[in-house]
Amino acid sequence: MSSTVTYSVSGMSCGHCEKSVSAEVAGLPGVTDVAADAKAGTVTISSQAPLDDEQIRAAVDEAGYELVGRSA
Known part of the structure; x- marks a missing residue:
């Protein structure tokens, strides 16, 4: 069973931020x-x-970022 969840993250502002979190x-x-x-x-x-x-x-x-919430 697979699942997909979206979380809110504070502090990301650029492509480098996205890559860091993704990695x-x-x-x-x-x-x-x-x-x-x-x-x-x-x-x-x-x-x-x-x-x-x-x-x-x-x-x-x-x-280096903060998880601030979870969406459905």
Whole structure:
């Protein structure tokens, strides 16, 4: 079962920001696709298994940004 979730991320302002967040999140187990959007302040993640919000938060934090919410 795959799932796709969009999270709000604070602090992204450019393509480099998008790449940093995408690279960190893509390394998480089960993640199949990541699309960060600095303009919208979001990262959309597709995975083969349910996502663990705390793992996502840690990956975004490692990239230097802040996870501020989760959309449906």
